[in-house]
Amino acid sequence: MRKSGMTKRRTLAGAAALWLAIFAAPAARGDEPTPEPPAEPAPAPAPHAAHPHTPRKGTEAGQMPHVHPASPQQSKMFHFHHEDMPxxxxxxxxxxxxxxxTSWQPESSLHEGLHFARGTWTTMVHxxxxxxxxxxxxxxxxxxxxxxxMVMGRTHGKFGPGTLGFSAMLSAEPWTIGKQGYPLLLQTGESADGVKPLIDRQHPHDLWMELATSYFISPDPTGSLFVYAGLPGEPALGPPVFMHRMSGEAFPEAxxxxxxxxxxxISYGVLTAGLVDGSWKFEGSLFRGREPDQNRLDIEQPxxxxxSFRLSLNPTPALALQTSYGRLHSPEALEPDVDVDRTTVSAVMNASRNGRLVQTTIAWGRNHESTGSNLEAFLLESTARVGRSTWMTRVEQVEKDNLLPPGDPRAGKIYDVDKLSAGYAFDVWPRYPVSFAVGGFAxxxxTPDELDPVYGKNPVSGMVFVRAVLR
Ligand SMILES: [Cu+2]
Structure with a gap:
């Protein structure tokens, strides 16, 4: 299938912008507005004091203190005092x-949710x-x-010579969305019944999104060797998932x-081993390539x-870079003979000033299918938090070959599609521990002109939502 010269040019422009962002940003480190607080990266703790959590004044050790400022305005920014940072x-x-x-985001990111500490153990519920x-x-x-x-809990603490961790993440979407997914123009992937592909719909997440355990040892003050195993879990591939990065999580759509x-x-069966050296991380995963099936409640055969392999670098507290490659065996149940080589590059950047925080993610991904086609995707998204307001925008350009159902003469042809979304949310009830916002976006x-009979000319869509967040 040929792709248009236009597509190629725009994809190249996107990739160039991405690489520019990645290589220019560390160079410009000195000029960057330093996020505040923390005004500087937390000092690396000594090897045998991996969890130097000191309870704040007024709390006794072992009392599970909340590491939370009282004011909702403050709580929207950074939860931890410097010395409390686990x-x-x-x-x-x-x-x-x-x-x-096991993905990394910039350290100056919001960490919403409830945080507790007991002894050397730190627990987070989000x-x-x-x-x-x-x-x-x-x-x-x-x-x-x-x-x-989604709701997730993570806990970790000293165990033997290292640090042991457990993660669990669940979603009620099998009930609140249902097998057919929700309408989302140009979305593709997975199926509702194991027979027909989902087109223009987003599938629900599985009930069990993550059940994982991890362990790391720290042979020197800034490095570690770690293992992570999940059923299900997330392999070392791609940027932090959209629903966990601040730039993307304000959108209720994928x-x-x-x-x-x-x-x-969400991969049923993940085994990851990695090496951390200061601001660098290199990790490799073995995992199940097949996407979750339409039965969203069960734990599938690992x-x-x-x-996959991923190289991550956080050169400053405000920047997280990664590049990764994965070989996915038979990811789609409806195309069992197709393997996919996935390559991704991404940069997540924070800018913070006067209590405003903006996070921007720029990402490029390519699926090289074993049929020979090369499909690329480019994403730029940004979310700004200013007081009780959240402004969000996302631009995407994706090459899709599965917008037309099997049997259509154009099925399998590659179309270059674009989407632009922008919206706003307001914290109507910014309380602790649950805060409510209302918002909307358009x-x-x-799509290429050839698809006008299918999609119409530049269709406009939108969502209005009420959002509750643990913070
Ligand atoms: Cu997902």
Whole structure:
């Protein structure tokens, strides 16, 4: 299948912008506005004091103090006082660096949720739920009211010579979205019944999104060797998943490039080993390449038939870079003979000033299918928190060959599609521990002229939502 010269040019422009962002940013380190607080990276703790959590004044050791400022305004920014900052589950660096699975985000990111400490153990509970009215425009559009949600808990502490951790993440989406998914123009991937592919719909997440355990030892003050095992879990592939990075989580919908970048976040069977050296991390995973099936409640048969590698670098507290490669064995049940080589590059950047925080993610992914086609996706998204307001925007360009159902003469042809979304949310009830916001956003989608009879010309869609967040 040929792709247009236009596509190629724009993809190249995207890739160039991404690499520029990656290589220019560390160079510009000195000029960057330093996030505040913390005004500087937390000092690495001594090897045998991996969890130097000192309870804050007024709390007794072992009392599970909340590491939480009282004011909602403050609590929206940074939860930890410098000296309270616990270290991570996979190495002796600030906990804030950790996002979904074993992925890294900038350390100056928001870490919403409830945090507790007891002895050397640190526990975090995080979750959100969106009630959404969804309208997708054009002939392929549809409407639905659904709930998108997740709750996760992580705990880790000293055990023997190292640090032991446990993670669990659950979603009620099998009930609040249902097998058919929710309407989302240009979205593809997985199925509702194991027979027909989901097109223009986003599948629900599984009930069990992560059940994982990890262990690390720290042979020197800034390094670690770690292992992570999940059933399900997230292999070392791609940027932090959209629902866990601040730039993307304010949108209650999934990016249309999800299956190019971060869709492996629920993999039934993951074994990861990694090495951390200061701001660098190198890790490799064995995992099951097949996407979750349409039965969203069960734990599926684990297999380790696919592999991935990821190199991560956090050169400053405000920047997280990664590049990764994965060989996915038979990811789609409906195309069992197709293997996919996935390559991703991403940068997540924070900028913070006067209590405002902006996070921007720029990501590129390519699925090279064993049939020979090369499909690329480009994503740029940004979310700004200013007081009680959240502003969000996302731009995507994806090459899709599965927008037309099997049997259609154009099925398998590659189309270059674009989507632009922008929206706003307001914290109507910014309380602790549950804060409520209302928001909405609009999207415009663009397909090649040839698909006008299918999608209409630039269909406009939108969602209105109420959001509850643990913070
Ligand atoms: Cu997902």
């Amino acid at each position: 270290t991570g589950m996979f190495g002796p660096y600030p906990l804030m660096r950790e996002s979904s699975g 979750g959100w739920a969106n009630a959404v009215w969804d309208h997708q425009g054009g002939p392929r559009g549809d409407e639905k009211i659904f709930g998108a949600n 990016p249309i490039g999800h299956h190019w970048l971060d869709a492996t976040h 297999r380790l038939d696919s592999h 999207s415009i989608s663009r």
